[in-house]
Amino acid sequence: MWWGGRGQSFNIAPQKEEPEMGHSGPKCVQRTGMLEPRSRQLDGHVASGCLPGEQILAWAPGVRKGLEPELPGTLICTNLRVTFQPCGWQRSQETPLSSEYDFALVNIGRLEAVSGLSRVQLLHPGSPLKFIPEEILIHGRDFRLLRVAFEAGGLEPQAFQVTMAIVQARAQNSQVQQYAGIPLSKAGQSSGSRKPPVPLLETSEDWEAERKKQGARGWRVSTVNESLPRYFWVPKRTLDSEVRRAFGHFHQGRGPRLSWHHPGGSDLLRCGGFYTASDPNKEDIRAVESMLQAGHSDVVLVDTVDELPSLADVQLAHLRLRALCLPDSSAAEEKWLSALEGTRWLDYVRSCLRKASDISVLVTSRVRSVVLQERGDRDFNGLLSSLVQLLSVPEARTLLGFQSLVQREWVAAGHPFLTRLGVTGASEEAPVFLLFLDCVWQLLQQFPAEFEFSEFFLLALHDSARVPDTLTFLRDTPWERGKQGGQFNSYTQIYNPGYCQPPAGNSVNSQLSVWDWDLRYNSEQILQFHNPGYDPEHCPDSWLPRQQPSFMVPGPPSSVWLFSRGALTPLNQLCPWRDNPSLLAVSSRWLPRAAISSESLADQEWGLPSHWGACPLPPGLLLPGYLGPQIRLWRRCYLRGRPEVQKGLSAPTISGLQDELSHLQELLRKWTPRISPEDHSKKRDPNTILSQSR
């Protein structure tokens, strides 16, 4: 069976829900086992599934439609989400946060009420609903669709109520940031010394460990926190005073920091735009330069947003894509391709891939140090730097590696998730993170044997962006995240007076992160996070880093280049201030751009792919394809609302074989205990998959 992700994520077979609950073993005795004929009262156990602080606003019995077979249950609207609870279904104790049937309020993109032939879109709480809805359609921003038909026979008022409640709750929700996450202890875990599954990079130890892992010997952890993560990496030789001095001259104080250290010696840095209004003195400029240069004789500056879409572009493309992927989309079958092209989403995906591919060639093969510069340093810098690492570092392609990559380059680096995902309703909505996930999916498609995680993991991550139970993606900055974590306890107390607070000081660790998958997905689902086609040959062990060249003495950079459109242009200087302090417009210091080179860096480096056999690529480096025919639509994600497209997506034959393999091995082991177990197939235990190997 396909595992059901959230809601209609995959080909879920809802009748399986019953036996699946048996998974929770003895615990299922606790539940109110009787399947009463549709009680007119809300079952007690329904309410028990609520998060702390969650209130049920309205509910009505209904039947979920659209997916076979139809599923009777209850539609519940709370102040956090809309849940469809099938009859007799209950959140399993082991995965208290599972949200298979949930729609977070922020996730609701469109709401439609249907009665007979009339169909009304409900937007504002004021908009009148003139009829009793027979059916309600909830379109998720995550491309899911929930279709519930209400029961007739005296329950119409309830249907009306729940519909209106959803409209109301959604409107209110967009005004208030009321999500607070839930503490670990509430989730049924001991709040003691539990290690988070992925280093959250909230302590300097985490950063130090990560630095060692990368072998970045020329760098150290700095604790001079301004608007940045509490900790970050700066060159070893730079004093904290210099760091402060330099960072002041960057937009929002986001000075150059290390993102990744290539074992060949080059570094990938990211920083914000130069704060051009400032008037730095000579010392300041020297500090800025030495930090950008970070001990390398030459540095390549990359203007991140060059050739990439603007935030508004991304948002528009995503909206168009969502409209296209609606089940009742007006695009005719034979016009599908041009409609898809018209969204430009895939165009943006490929421009990201292309740029990332070029940069990874610069960093790995040419051993250049690259500084990614974006004005805000919060959006495409993160996207590019994570993509570059995915392309160049085999370790980043493991489950753990990828999660810590996201944690470091997105969460800790302060990507404004809340704003970008449109939770606040602010105008700066732009799903850059989802664009990133699409890029990763493309890589996964193109290199099915190179990634330890699977499409399902990406999908789970995609859907986690808007769930109300963890703060990972629900805050704009790490600072806010921390603050909220501290304030959180008083918040819950309002609703749950009897609830015990976790000991203070532990608040950071007790906060749930999105990486606590085991609370939201059952073990069977977590098994699916693992890509059965992952080839252990490509695992980090086989990746032998080259020797580190000795660091150069800092001095004036001998060459500074600007990388743009596949070509390097020499630059006069690193900073815009030195000779002409009045030069304000940052881009004007750059030379006129060269014509677009059609050849990518990889082509320039190794010729076209047909030659690569002759001159081998650096080990571990992936060169993605970004041509029209190679960029695909992530159907399992975007076309979830159209169940007819989902059915029969290619069968998981590899995992089937893997099952067969492990079964055979088991048989062998049972029969001949002396034969040493074959270790060809990975142990597929969810704990080992997600566990942290620190």
Next chain:
Amino acid sequence: MLGKGVVGGGGGTKAPKPSFVSYVRPEEIHTNEKEVTEKEVTLHLLPGEQLLCEASTVLKYVQEDSCQRGIYGKLVCTDFKIAFLGDDDSALDNDETQFKNKVIGENDITLHCVDQIYGVFDEKKKTLFGQLKKYPEKLIIHCKDLRVFHFCLRYTKEEEVKRIVSGIIHHTQAPKLLKRLFLFSYAAAAQNHAATDPRNHTVMFDTLKDWCWELERTKGSVKYKAVSVNEGYKVCERLPAYFVVPTPLPEEDLSRFQGHGIPLWCWSCHNGCALLKMSALPKKEQDDGLSQMQKSFLDGIYKTIHRPPYEIVKTEDLSSNFLSLQDIQTAYSKFKQLFLIDNSTEFWDTDIKWFSLLESSSWLDIIRRCLKKAIEITECLEAQNVNVLLLEENASDLCCLVSSLVQVMMDPHCRTRIGFQSLVQKEWIMGGHSFLDRCNHLRQSDKEEVPVFLLFLDCVWQLVHQHPPAFDFTETYLTVLSDSLYIPIFSTFFFNSPHQKDNVGRESQDTQSKPLNLLTVWDWSVQFEPKAQMLLKNPLYVEKPKLDKGQRKGMRFKGPQGRGGCFSSWFSLFPASWTRTALSSGTAWPEHQRQLSLPLTQSKSSPKRGFFREETDHLIKNLLGKRISKLINSSDELHDNFREFYDSWHSKPTDYHGLLLPHIEGPEIKVWAQRYLRWIPEAQILGGGRAATVSKLLEMMEEVERLQEKIDARPHGQGALLAEAPLLLRGSARLSALFPFALLQRHPSKPVLPTSGWKALGDEEDLAKREDEFVDLGDV
């Protein structure tokens, strides 16, 4: 050293990289000509092949770039192929050569494979045909399998240029006589070599027995009979010597209109319904008497096949309301231009608009319409229990396409390799599809050239792509099959009808006393070594569990379904091991669990089979009354029927051994990347793509197989027999996504300029100081 010298700045196209360094000047080449010829590879001639003309010091450009790199060699034209002989075979001695075609080399173009020839005169590209006044400095050949060759003739002697260019143009473009086909010279010369492969069990349908066997297999023998009335093509030259018609049809009717207006049997469904085809009666409007006669004749025919035991007949006229051959031709010629790329710049220009260009060619839409039509017909046969009669002017184009698609979807036997080959043999070869005209092999009329068979293969590819485990063969098989259309040593695709084949054979028989032994394309060992043939076989395909005896009975007739024992062990044993696990371990696991994880083998209580076989049977019968009225009703209702059938099938788990329907929604129809993109170097993904999955799969299958053997060996106390399976894909660390084709065109070319330049750049201060100069990385 000069054998693959490098020349820059030459050639006809624009030279965008002026900084290019030329190592070899043309003058040098001429002085060193001897050396060049010495290094050349000798030309391999097939039996009966004759060298017609040749030219030396031709520079073959490495296609992908504009920087004019190339390999020197000899360009040769024989009566079979155009070949380029360079010494670039050195790199092709390892893994990838295992998928080498034994007949056609990497740089060989059979004469029939040539699509268009262009010449470049003063940087202008012109189509070449007929007599030339002026000879081009560059020759561009577009092939029907979408390869593009660039040959620079600048350094070739003038008389050689004249000879080779006019030779190539004449032998590829000028109309040809059938008996001049290379096929015959080859067959005459290769008499002794030709041996029928005992493992080749493809049913050829050239004997009465074959047709009877097919009738038996589909249980159609109750209502239909095989007739031999056309033996010696006495009745009609269009029809095969043997065919199947409804039993009560009087024999004299068959000869009445030369086989027109006769319902010919294609296939019988498990419920007794049959797929029939009929070529329309010739239309002669002025002659009233004749049309009257035709009418009464047809009435008689319809009466016969409407009467019980026959089901109601639904006529599907493919000449109207469906695709026209013209549509297909236009669409394909637009579509193929997307892949016939002369240089990278062109590629990048089209790349931006990829989706809309693709859409505007409407090739994918044509595929969708074909699949949709096939589903409609499937619905009639399966759900409505009616016979379907396909009607077309000659019943040899769209009839073949639609009827074979329906069979691929409905008959799991047609999804095995042998079954598929038999199907092509039955519907296309014996069905009289005029391959000679449709492929324009004789260059007699461009108008007749319509890629109907290719369209069929593309439709099948969509099915293979959507349901890989249901097919015994892979997409590589389909690609290779499509290439075989242009190899004139196989008789399969080089005749317009079986009559033509037999007739020409007989003609030459008079002169030569021995009968010609024409090769069939189904003998894959002619083209590929056994190892390479492994790639044609889908490792994930699982044979139907042997529950259904009826299905098997037919098999025995032609021997067991050939699993070809010569293939490596994992390969031949895997399906057996699969069933063995199911039987031996006996616990709950095999049947139950496998169904969860891998819906390959559905247990007998599978809902789908029940749905289509038993449970609905009575339901359908109840609906019979309604159904009849539905047939008369509007197309709206037909559409609803279709929708319902389509949706209900797709909402249930797939039984790979039962009915198989494709998805036809917009996002689901895809480009057959392996065939169309394989020669485009930009489109490769190194170490990725399907090849990565397939190699992983094979590895795991091997492992499963090995363990299985261990388990089997254990009770007998034998030591584990570890088969050293030679794995085609193993060892080569990173395959291209377009494997097995992409690597074939690998060239051992070295970077033209020293690459160390960049790394040393940091020290080269003068370079760094030229601040205002734009430095392109590629040139540093």
